[in-house]
Amino acid sequence: xxxLVCLKQVPDSTVRVKVAPDGRAILTEGITWAISPYDEYxxxxxxxxxxxxxxxxxxxxxxxxxxxxxxxRQALAMGCDDATxxxxxxxxxxxxxxxxxxxxxVTERKPDLVLCGKQASDDDQGLVGAALAEALGxxxxxxxxxLEPADGGAHVTKExxxxxxxxxxxxxxxxxxxxxxxxPRYPSLPGIMKAKKKEIPEIALATxxxxxxxxxxxxxxxxxxxxxxxxxxxxxxAMAQIATELATLLRDEAKVLS
Amino acid sequence: MTAPTAGLGQYVLALCAVLGFGAGLWRLVAxxxxxxxxxxxxxxxxxxxxxxxxxxxxxxxxxxxxKRPYAVRGIAHALTxxxxxxxTVGTSDLLVSGxxxxxxxxxxxxxxxxxxxxxxxxxxxxxxxAAARRLFFRPPHMHVALGGYVIxxxxxxxxxxxxxxxxxxxxxxxxxxxxxxxxxxxxxxxLVPGGAGSGLFALSWWAHVLTVxxxxxxxxxxxxxxxxxxxxxxxxxSPRPRGALRLIERIEEQESFGASSxxxxxxxxxxxxxxxxxxxxxxxACPAAATGKPLDPQKIVLDLRDLLLAEGAALLADPxxxxxxxxxxxxxxxxxLWSCTTCAACVxxxxxxxxxxxxxxxLRRALTMMESAAPPEAQRAMTAIERAxxxxxxxxxxxxxxxxxxxxxxxxxxxxxxxxxxxxxxGSFDRRNQKVAxxxxxxxxAAGVSFAILAKEETCTGDPAxxxxxxxxxxxxxxxxxxxxxxxxxxxxxxxxxHCFNTIANEYPQxxxxxxxxxxxxxxxxxxxDGRIALAASDTASSSGADGAERGNVIxxxxxxxxxxxxxxxxxxxxxxxxxxxxxxxxRVEIAPHHRExxxxxxxxxxxxxMEEQVGQRVNHRRVEQLVAADTGATAVxxxxxxxxxxxxxxxxxxxxxxxxxxxxxLELIAARVRPGGNxxxxxxxxxx
Numbered sequence: 001x002x003x004l005v006c007l008k009q010v011p012d013s014t015v016r017v018k019v020a021p022d023g024r025a026i027l028t029e030g031i032t033w034a035i036s037p038y039d040e041y042x043x044x045x046x047x048x049x050x051x052x053x054x055x056x057x058x059x060x061x062x063x064x065x066x067x068x069x070x071x072x073r074q075a076l077a078m079g080c081d082d083a084t085x086x087x088x089x090x091x092x093x094x095x096x097x098x099x100x101x102x103x104x105x106v107t108e109r110k111p112d113l114v115l116c117g118k119q120a121s122d123d124d125q126g127l128v129g130a131a132l133a134e135a136l137g138x139x140x141x142x143x144x145x146x147l148e149p150a151d152g153g154a155h156v157t158k159e160x161x162x163x164x165x166x167x168x169x170x171x172x173x174x175x176x177x178x179x180x181x182x183x184p185r186y187p188s189l190p191g192i193m194k195a196k197k198k199e200i201p202e203i204a205l206a207t208x209x210x211x212x213x214x215x216x217x218x219x220x221x222x223x224x225x226x227x228x229x230x231x232x233x234x235x236x237x238a239m240a241q242i243a244t245e246l247a248t249l250l251r252d253e254a255k256v257l258s
Numbered sequence: 259m260t261a262p263t264a265g266l267g268q269y270v271l272a273l274c275a276v277l278g279f280g281a282g283l284w285r286l287v288a289x290x291x292x293x294x295x296x297x298x299x300x301x302x303x304x305x306x307x308x309x310x311x312x313x314x315x316x317x318x319x320x321x322x323x324x325k326r327p328y329a330v331r332g333i334a335h336a337l338t339x340x341x342x343x344x345x346t347v348g349t350s351d352l353l354v355s356g357x358x359x360x361x362x363x364x365x366x367x368x369x370x371x372x373x374x375x376x377x378x379x380x381x382x383x384x385x386x387x388a389a390a391r392r393l394f395f396r397p398p399h400m401h402v403a404l405g406g407y408v409i410x411x412x413x414x415x416x417x418x419x420x421x422x423x424x425x426x427x428x429x430x431x432x433x434x435x436x437x438x439x440x441x442x443x444x445x446x447x448x449l450v451p452g453g454a455g456s457g458l459f460a461l462s463w464w465a466h467v468l469t470v471x472x473x474x475x476x477x478x479x480x481x482x483x484x485x486x487x488x489x490x491x492x493x494x495x496s497p498r499p500r501g502a503l504r505l506i507e508r509i510e511e512q513e514s515f516g517a518s519s520x521x522x523x524x525x526x527x528x529x530x531x532x533x534x535x536x537x538x539x540x541x542x543a544c545p546a547a548a549t550g551k552p553l554d555p556q557k558i559v560l561d562l563r564d565l566l567l568a569e570g571a572a573l574l575a576d577p578x579x580x581x582x583x584x585x586x587x588x589x590x591x592x593x594x595l596w597s598c599t600t601c602a603a604c605v606x607x608x609x610x611x612x613x614x615x616x617x618x619x620x621l622r623r624a625l626t627m628m629e630s631a632a633p634p635e636a637q638r639a640m641t642a643i644e645r646a647x648x649x650x651x652x653x654x655x656x657x658x659x660x661x662x663x664x665x666x667x668x669x670x671x672x673x674x675x676x677x678x679x680x681x682x683x684x685g686s687f688d689r690r691n692q693k694v695a696x697x698x699x700x701x702x703x704a705a706g707v708s709f710a711i712l713a714k715e716e717t718c719t720g721d722p723a724x725x726x727x728x729x730x731x732x733x734x735x736x737x738x739x740x741x742x743x744x745x746x747x748x749x750x751x752x753x754x755x756x757h758c759f760n761t762i763a764n765e766y767p768q769x770x771x772x773x774x775x776x777x778x779x780x781x782x783x784x785x786x787x788d789g790r791i792a793l794a795a796s797d798t799a800s801s802s803g804a805d806g807a808e809r810g811n812v813i814x815x816x817x818x819x820x821x822x823x824x825x826x827x828x829x830x831x832x833x834x835x836x837x838x839x840x841x842x843x844x845x846r847v848e849i850a851p852h853h854r855e856x857x858x859x860x861x862x863x864x865x866x867x868x869m870e871e872q873v874g875q876r877v878n879h880r881r882v883e884q885l886v887a888a889d890t891g892a893t894a895v896x897x898x899x900x901x902x903x904x905x906x907x908x909x910x911x912x913x914x915x916x917x918x919x920x921x922x923x924x925l926e927l928i929a930a931r932v933r934p935g936g937n938x939x940x941x942x943x944x945x946x947x
Contacts, residue, residue, distance in 0.1 A: 015648035016653035032645050032654075186637040189515050189627035189730050 001056045001149065001171075003046045004111035005080070006102055006132070007013065007039035009064055009071035010122040019223045035071045035075025044146055044180035046115050047079050053149075057081045061105060063088065069200055076195035077187035083198070088205035093215030099131030101208040106136055112171040113154070118142060118178050126176075126238055133174035141169050142176040259425040260434055262460040271356045271467065278471030279639040286486065289532060292570040296525030301307045301504075307767030308699040309493050312611075314906025316492045319535055322609040325860075326851065329392065334384035338413065341384070342485070344940065345420065348374045349470050356467060361434070370439035377423070382417040385410050397856075399538030399547070400557060401537070407481045412476070416469055420448060423462035429455025443549065455826035468522055484535040488610045491533040492525050495611040500602060501827035502764040506729045516727060519580040520565050521573060522619065525673045530612045531563025540604035540614060545859040550599035550874025555604040555614045561587050562617060576941075585621045585628035585629075593873055595621050600725050600824040600864035606855055636726045639868035643731060647717035648683040649868050658713025660692040661687065664699055669746040675710035677702075680762065682755035683718050684900030689906060691900040697929030698754050698778050704932045705790040706939030715742050721761040726865035733769065736761070740771035743809040754778040754925060756899045757824035759865070761827075778822060779834045779898045782928055786840050789937040793928065795842040813845045816927070817885060817892035817919075819906065820857030821899030834898050838922055841931060848888035858884055860909075862901035882909035885919065896921045896927060 010182040011017060011026070012034035018027045030142035035043070043060065050056040060075040062068040063086040072083035086101060094102075105115055133140030143162070146157035153170040159178050169175070187195070233249070235242045263271050315321045320339060323332035347370075351362045362419045364370055369486070385472055389410050392402050405583040424443025433439055450458060477485060484491075498504070506515060511947075517523050539555055569581040581593055585595065595618055604614040623820040625631040632640070642651030669675060679702070685695035702709050720735030743751075750771045753759045762774035815883065818838055824830040831854045838846045852858040863879025871877065885895055905923035934940075 010647045014642065014651045014653055016655055034645060175671065183634045183637065186626075186630050186632060186640060188512065188630045189509075191630070192730070 001049065001053065001113065002109070002111040003049060003056060003058045003113045003115060004106060004109060004113065005039070005042050005046050005058060005060045005075070006116045006128070006239070007043070007060055007062050007071060007075060008060060008120040008122070009033050009068040010036045010105060010118075010120055012122065013037065014168045016136065019225050023224075024220050025221055033067055033070060035074055036120045036122070038119060038121070038179075040176060040184040041175035041180040042117050042175075043075055043078055043080065044184040045144070045177050046183060047185065049147060049149075050181070052077065059109065059111070059222070061086060063093070063101065063205065072200050073195050073198075074187070076198050076200075077183075077192040078185055079187075079191060083200045085200055086205050086208065087202050092216060093205065094214065094218070095125055095127035095174075096131055096214070097205075097209065097214055098195040099128050099135050101205055102132050102210040103135035104210075105203070106132070106172075106240075108120070110172075113147075114138075114174045115167070116174065116176050118144075118176040129176040136174065139169045139173040140176070141167055141173065143178040144175045145177075145179045146181055147175065193212070210219045214248050259355075259423070259432045259437075259459070259463075260688055261352065261462050263356040264359075268357055268359070270374065272848045274468060274471050274493075275353060275357065278474045282478050289478065289483075291574060292566055293525050293528045293532065295521060295570055295573055296523050296528040299524035299526045301496060301498065302526050305497045305874055308497065309495075309648070312495060313489065314423045314491050316609075317489055319805070321608075322610075322611075324823040325607070331388075337377070337380045337384045338388075341381035343371050344377045345381070345416070348420070349467075352463070352467055353454040354472070355500065355815070356463075361437075366434065366437040369440040371440045374438050375421070378417050378420050379442060380419075382414065385414040385417070389414075390672065397538055397539035399485060399554070401535075401536040401556075401560075405482075408476070408522045409480065409482050412469060412473055416466060416473070419462045419466035419469065423459055424467055425450050426460075426462055428460030429457075430459050431461060434838070445701060448797070457870070460679045466821060467535075481534065481536050484533050484610060487529060488534040488535075491526075491529050492611050494529070496526075496613060496616075499764040499828070500605065501760040501823060502768065503724055503729075504616055505768040506623075506733075508905070509733055515729065516621040516625070517585070517617075518583050518624045518628055520562065520569060520582070520584055521574075521580065522624070523562065523584075523617070527613070527617055527620075528566055530617070531559055531566055533610045534559045534563060534612060535610065536560065537609065539607040539609065540612070541601035541790070543607040543856070544878070545599060545601060545877045546856075547863065549619040549880050550869075552591050552594045552873065553596075553597035554594075554659055555618070558621075559612055561590075561612060573770055579945040585623065587623050592625070592631070592633065595625065596636070596869065597864050597866075598864050599822070599859045599861060599877065601859035602826040603822075603856075603859065606826050613904075619725065619727060622725075623729060624727070626727035627730060632726060633869060635869040638888050639865065640723050640728050640731055641717045642727060643720070643735065643939060645725055647735075649718060649877055650683065650687055652687045654717070655714045656730070657681075657686045657710060657716060658696050660687075661699070661713070662914055664696060666699055668713045668715070669710045670715070670733070671710075672710045673746055675708050677707060677750045677752050678711040678743065678746070679711050680713055680719075680751050680753040680755075680758055681716060682753055682900065684904070686716070688900060688904065690903060691923075692922040694754055694900065694903070694925050697923065697925040698752075701778075701782060701791060701925065702752075702930040703786070703933050704863070704934045704938065705785045706934070707785070707790075712742060712746075719758045719761045720870065721765075722865040724765070725863070732761075736766055736769050736771065740766060740769060740825070743771060743773065746935055752777040752778055752781050753902070754898070756821045756828070757901070759825055760823045777830065777898065778925055779824070779826075779837055780830065782837050782925070783833045785935070786837065789935040791928075791935045791938065792935040793931045795839055795931075800811065811879075813843050814843055814894070815847050815890060816922075817847050817849050817888070817890050817895045818853070818900055818924075819849060819860070819885075819895050819897040820853060821870045821902045822859050822863055824898055825857050826855060834924055837928065838896060841927055844927070847888075847892050849885050849888045849890070852881075852888075853886045860897075860899075860902040860905035862905050867901050867904075876909075876912075878905035878909040879912055882906065882913045882915070886913070886915065894922050894927075896922050896924045898924050914941060 015031045015211040046058045050058050058080045059082050060080045061084045062072050069085055076083050092254055116129035141156045143158040144156050145159050148155045156167045156169050157164050163190050235245055320336040347871045351365045355361050358589040396402055422443055424440040425446035428444050428447035540555040541547045565587055573579050573581050586669050602617050605684050639649040642649050647654045681695055717738055718735050720732035723733030751762055759777045858881050860881055903921055903923055910916045910919050
C-alpha cells in the first residue's frame with residue numbers, strides 16, 4: 001500500500017504567540033516550529049499501517065518556506081520513507097490553491113491513500129483536505145481515528161459525538177485524521193540519524209499549479225493579543241463575612257447571580 | 259604437624275590438588291572469556307591510588323558490609339572473610355607439607371597458631387549465625403537456595419576438621435619440633451580418647467584437605483564466586499562521580515545505543531553480574547521495590563548474569579549473533595525498568611560496588627533510543643524538552659517571569675556577574691518552586707553576591723532525558739547550555755536544584771563544560787561561615803504556618819529530608835544540616851532510620867517526576883509515612899530539592915497532614931530570617947541589582 005501524508009509546519013504549541021506590529025501576522029522570529037498536531041496523528045496512523053505491513057510505503061509532503069524541511073525531517077525520523085517539499089515564492093497561499101497543487105502531486109504519485117490532519121493548528125481552517133478530495137473526485141472521510149484495510153479499501157473508524165462510527169471507503173481515498181490510537185511515536189535515534197542524511201527533493205508550487213497561484217480569496221485583516229487575565233481575588237476574614245462578600249461580588253461584579 | 263601423607267599419599271594428594279585447582283581454574287578461564295564478550299571500557303584504568311585504597315577499605319576492610327541495618331551480619335561476614343585469609347595460609351601449609359614435606363615459613367610461630375585457631379572458632383560461630391539467619395530470620399530480598407547451605411556446610415566442616423586434626427595431631431604427638439602448639443587444638447586434645455589421636459588426625463587431615471580441593475571445584479560455579487570476582491570488581495569500579503552516567507562518545511557516529519544485546523554491556527558490567535552474591539541489600543533498599551513496583555535491582559543484575567551464562571558461549575562462537583535483548587528478557591515488564599528513580603540506594607547498599615543504575619539506564623537507552631519504546635508520558639516530557647526546553651512544555655520565553663518585580667539581572671544585562679544562578683525548570687515554571695527561587699534571590703542579595711540569570715536563554719539541563727535513556731537529547735541540551743555559558747564566560751554556577759547541580763557539576767565536564775558548580779545550600783553554608791549573612795532569631799514569616807504564639811524562643815522542630823542527588827549522589831549530608839542547625843529557634847530532627855545514606859527517595863528522580871505511578875503505593879506517600887512514623891514532632895519537613903518539595907507537598911496532602919507538617923525548602927527558612935552579615939558586601943553603592 002502507498003500512503004501519502006500531507007503536513008503543515010506550524011508554530012509549536014509551547015510557543016507564546018505574539019502579534020507582529022502590522023497587526024496582520026504573528027512574529028515568527030526565534031519561535032519553535034513543529035508538525036501541526038493533527039498531521040502528526042495522521043503520520044502515526046500511516047506508520048501503524050506500515051508496522052502491520054512492512055511493504056507499505058509512507059511518503060510525506062509539505063508546502064511552505066524552507067524551514068518546513070525540519071517538519072519533513074521529523075516525519076522521516078518517525079519512520080516515513082520519503083519526503084517532498086513544495087516550495088513557493090509567496091509566504092501565503094490560499095487553501096484552495098494548496099489543494100489544487102496537492103491534487104496534481106497525488107495524480108502523479110498515485111497513492112492508495114492520502115492522509116491529512118483534519119485541520120492545521122495555526123489557522124484552523126480545515127479546508128485543504130476536503131478541497132483536495134473534491135479536486136481529485138475521491139471519497140473523503142473526516143474525523144478518522146483508526147484505519148484497517150478491507151478488500152480494495154479500508155474500514156475507517158471516525159469519531160462522532162458520543163461514540164464512533166465505522167465507515168468503509170474504497171481506495172484511493174482522502175482521509176482526514178482527528179487522532180491516532182497511540183500517541184505519535186518519538187523518533188528512534190537511528191531514525192533521526194537516517195533522516196538527517198535523506199535527500200528531500202523540492203517542487204515549486206508554480207510547477208504543480210501550472211497557471212500559477214491565484215492569491216487567496218480571503219485575507220487576514222487584524223490579529224489581536226488576548227487580554228491579560230486579571231488576577232484572582234482573595235477574600236479573608238470570618239467565614240460568614242466571606243460568604244456575604246462573595247455573594248455580593250458574584251452578583252455585582254461578575255454578574256453571575258441576579 | 260607432620261602430614262600423614264608420606265609415600266603414596268603425597269602423589270595422591272598432588273594429583274587431587276592438580277585436579278581440584280585445575281577444575282576451578284578451568285571454570286574461571288571460561289568465565290573470563292565470557293566477561294571479555296563485553297565492550298571495552300576505558301574508564302576502568304588509571305586512578306591506581308584510589309583503586310588500591312578501595313581494595314584495602316572495601317574488600318580487605320569489608321567497609322560496606324557493616325552498614326546499618328546489616329552490622330551483625332556484616333561482622334559475621336568480615337570474620338569469615340578474614341578467617342578465610344588466615345586459614346588459607348594454614349591450608350596452603352597443609353597442602354605444601356602434604357605434597358612436598360616442607361612447611362611454609364612462619365607457620366610454626368605461636369602468633370600464627372593463635373591467629374589460626376581464634377579465626378577457626380570465630381568462623382565457626384559466624385557460620386552458625388549465617389545458617390540461623392537463613393533458617394529463622396530470612397531478610398526479605400535474599401535469595402535463599404541450596405547452594406548457600408552447601409557453602410556454609412563446607413566452611414563449617416573445614417573449621418571442624420581443622421580443629422579436629424589439630425586435636426588429634428596434638429594427642430598423637432605429631433607436633434613438629436619447634437612448632438608452637440595450636441591453643442584450641444591443644445585444649446581439645448584432652449577430649450580425644452587415648453589411642454584415637456592418630457586415627458582422628460589422619461582422617462580429619464585428609465577430610466580437611468580434600469574438602470578444600472572440593473571447594474576449589476565448587477566455588478566458581480556458585481554465587482560464592484564473589485570471593486574471587488569481588489577483588490577485580492572493587493578494583494575496577496567507576497572513577498566517575500556517582501551521579502554521572504556513562505557518556506556515549508561520538509553519538510552521531512554510532513549505530514547502536516544502549517544495551518540491545520548482552521554484547522552491548524561493557525566487560526565490567528558482565529563482571530558485576532558474576533560478582534553479585536545475591537545478598538539482596540540493593541533490593542531491600544530500593545524505594546520502587548518497597549512500594550510494590552515490579553523493579554528489583556538485584557534481579558536485573560542476576561538476569562543479566564544469567565543471560566551471559568546462558569547465551570555467552572553461543573555469542574562467542576558466532577560474532578554475528580545478538581542473542582536475547584536484555585530489555586525483553588523473561589518478557590520483562592517495561593515498568594520494571596521505568597520504575598527506577600535512580601536514587602542510588604542500591605548502589606550505596608551493594609557491598610561489592612555493583613553499578614546498578616548504569617545497567618538500568620543502558621537498558622532504558624535501548625528502549626528509548628533504539629525502539630522508541632519509552633512510556634508515552636516520558637515521551638511527552640522529552641518532546642517538551644526538545645521543543646520548549648522544559649519538561650512541562652511551558653512557553654520558553656516565560657522562563658524568566660518568576661523574577662518579575664525582583665529586578666534580577668540577566669547575563670545579557672550584567673555580563674560581569676560573578677555567579678550564574680541556574681534556576682532550572684522547576685524554579686522557573688513551578689509555582690511552588692518559584693517561591694524558592696525568589697528566596698534564593700533574597701539570600702544572595704543580603705550577602706551581596708554578584709549574580710545574574712539567563713532567563714529565556716536558559717534551557718533544561720537535559721537531566722531527566724538522560725535518565726530516561728535519551729542520551730542524545732541530554733547531549734543536545736547540555737551542549738546548548740554549555741555554549742550559552744561559554745558566550746557569557748560563566749565560571750561559577752549556583753543552582754537550587756540537586757538534579758541541575760548534579761548534571762552540571764558531574765556530567766557537563768564530559769562534554770567539556772567545567773565550572774565551579776555549587777548547590778545553593780553549599781553557598782548558604784559558606785555565606786554563613788564567612789559572616790556574609792546573619793540569621794534573625796525570629797521573623798514574622800514563620801515557616802511552619804504556626805500562629806503568633808509560636809515565635810520568639812519557642813523551638814520549632816524541622817525534619818530534614820535528604821534529596822538523593824544531594825546526599826547519596828553527591829555526599830552532601832552534613833552541609834544542609836549545618837545550615838538548618840544555624841537557624842535560631844529551629845531544632846533539626848531526623849527521619850530515622852531513613853536518613854542520610856539510607857534516605858528514602860521522594861519518587862521523582864530518574865524522570866519519574868513526569869510519569870504517573872500506576873503500580874503499588876506512591877513512593878512519596880511511603881516517604882510521608884516514614885516521616886510520621888519517625889514521630890519527631892516536626893512541624894515542617896525541609897529539603898533542598900524542587901522535586902522533593904513537590905512530592906512532599908502532594909504526600910502530606912494525600913495523607914491529610916498538610917496542616918501539621920509543612921514541606922519547605924531550607925532556602926525559604928533562611929530567606930525568612932536572613933540579614934546582611936557583618937562581612938556582607940555592600941552592593942548598593944556599586945548599583946548592583
